[in-house]
Amino acid sequence: MDPRPSPLPGFEKMLAEGRDGALLRFSLGNEYLKAGDAARAAEHLARAVAFDPKYTAAWKLYGKALDAGGRATDALAVYRQGIAVAHGRGDKQAEKEMQVFARRIERGLMG
Numbered sequence: 001m002d003p004r005p006s007p008l009p010g011f012e013k014m015l016a017e018g019r020d021g022a023l024l025r026f027s028l029g030n031e032y033l034k035a036g037d038a039a040r041a042a043e044h045l046a047r048a049v050a051f052d053p054k055y056t057a058a059w060k061l062y063g064k065a066l067d068a069g070g071r072a073t074d075a076l077a078v079y080r081q082g083i084a085v086a087h088g089r090g091d092k093q094a095e096k097e098m099q100v101f102a103r104r105i106e107r108g109l110m111g
Contacts, residue, residue, distance in 0.1 A: 022051035038069030056094040
């Protein structure tokens, strides 16, 4: 177990103060996912990609949050969008990772 306190209260305070943006939403989504709240994570990550549609790391984590929350079909759609974004940006690593995650979901939906 990590002995460090969660940064969530600080991130939530920043959001309450109106300091909203893609990075803050990504950070909130990441922390909520770590805390096991996939639904809340997905909400913040959806906002992150709305703020910055080219944020490949946010697309990848958004798909992961949706999948963790039992929303495989939605996760697959998000991964497909993320793959297109990553391809357009030349972010080969993120593109490959999301392709792997998407294929896993496709296999799971078929079987």
